[in-house]
Amino acid sequence: MPPPVVTVLLPARNAERTVARAVTSLLDGTLRDLRVLAVDDGSTDGTRGVLEALAARDARVEVLAGGGRGLVAALNLALERAASPYVARMDADDESLPRRLEASVAALEADPSLGGVGTGVELFREDQPVSPTMRDYAAWLNGLTTPERLRRERFVESPVCHPSVCLRREAVVAAGGWAHGDFPEDYELWLKLIDRGHGMYNLPEVLFRWRDSAERLTRTDPRYAHKRFIWVKARYLARSREVAGRPLTVWGTGPGGLILTRFLLAEGARVERFIDVHPRKVGTRIHGIPVDRPESLGAPPEDTHLIAAVGVRGIRDEIRASLGALGWSEGVHFTCAA
Template sequence: MPVPAVTVLLPARNAETTVAAAVESLLEGTLRDVHVLAVDDGSTDGTRAVLEGLAARDSRVEVLEGGGRGLVAALNLALGRSVSPYVARMDADDEALPRRLEASVAALEAEPELAGVGTGVELFREDQPVSPSFQAYAAWLNGLTSAERLFRERFIESPVCHPSVCLRREAVVAAGGWRHGDFPEDYALWLELMDRGHGMRNVAEVLLRWRDSSQRLTWTDPRYAVRRFTWTKAHYLVRGRGPLADGRPCTVWGAGPSGKTLTRFLREEGATVERFVEVHPRKVGTRIQGIPVVSPDELGPPERERGHLLVCVGVRWAREEIRADLAARGWVEGRDFTCAA
């Protein structure tokens, strides 16, 4: 049997109302040379029967028993069964647009330095409008269409939509696949791949309809809480290709909840945080977590600063103002400072 160009890893649990549309959207795409490994992960509804019906009608679909061990185990089970050079992800309630796999494979074939690509996404839900914050996140993600920009912004938020991604199988296997832990498995994998020297980017074309719902793991599983994302950032900021990997001290711009949480995790990882930078006059001159708080005016030119600056301000417009201010003063993003929220 010929090796398919792409194997799609599709875990499903209690998704009988949506999984057929998800699988069919892949089978009907412009790339026909595809194998769908659908993992029934302990469903108690009719998901298994739907999947078996799809497999009976199309030999490109294979159903695996996941045993209810969770998303990471289901993904690694399917990864271990795949033989294609590329593995793609898909969730059981999303819908791929026709060119999704074709465009993803074309990008990976053209750019061998990439370990994977995501795609542009269109958010949808049927019960209420998608929240403005989630829409803003999708707009940011859809703009990360170069490996350079995605690498530069990798510590702001997870820079790739997990169910849109297509990856080089050998790169994922070498990185250990998806890892179990008290952290977001997808974000950890993206950072691990980039830490190993691989590039990633998003295809500019919108090629996945990404469903939002109140039951998404992003909203219900504690591994995807903001705190666990922050821990993941701290872990990779201080290792490998991270800006603090050489042991330099750092300054954290932002002494709000995000900055304080990141600082706590950085110190647990062995990093030295020398200062907070704050614009709030009541904070300037105080100490937070024993660390002095200074105003932005007290930052010198980058050549006089011995450490690295982490901008940990979650409000997008404020982050852009800080970027512009630092650039005007000669600071270079990636070399002198990194945005981390």
């Protein structure tokens, strides 16, 4: 039989309570030509039995043994078994809305320059309200609805909800799949795909229900610690076409800005000055780098680039407005990275 148009990679570990709903939400969708590769990654509850029952009822489901080697290994195992032109992600405790895969595949087929698309997301949890931080993050994600905007914002945070994504399989394989390491594998893959010339964006329609829980890996696994996100960010920022080879100014000397600067320097970048509004910092040196006030910035520079690394809510837009008033163009003269 020919391969389906899309293969869904679904790792599961101890997800007996939620995995049936996750798989069924895919099978009941409007795109019928799919395959679900469900990887039981060393579950000690009834997850394997639930998956095997689903496979017995629907030939589009296949169960693989992940052996408890972790998410990245499970994803790459399923990727090796996929033969379809597109591969989608799914987590064992989320829900796809009916048109998710149909709309995602249609977007990828309409634009060969795309490496992948996510979708608009709706957060939910059953035990308490969704955290305000996650609500803000989802609202930001849901606004990245063009390749240009997502590219512009890619160094602010991970710009795609991982389990909502649908990817061009050949692009992921050529990029080496999901990478092992002490860093967030999803963010690293998005930056790698964009670095390799592929576009990405999030479909404006909300097509995915994303569970917020205390057990999510972003809260429990050190690979997703804030510092590890900054390390990945610095690695690809230093080599990006906006930054590579140019002297840099970093706006922001708070903890995030200084960590980013340290990682940029380790990647061989040249940071020549800081910008900050704190009166006790202006006129001093931090790690030997002078600190100037924003008023020292003038017309757009010819050969340097500014990185805005202030993570305080609302300040990013103020910095954008200040630089825009001076004639600076985002993506040409400056990049937001917090």
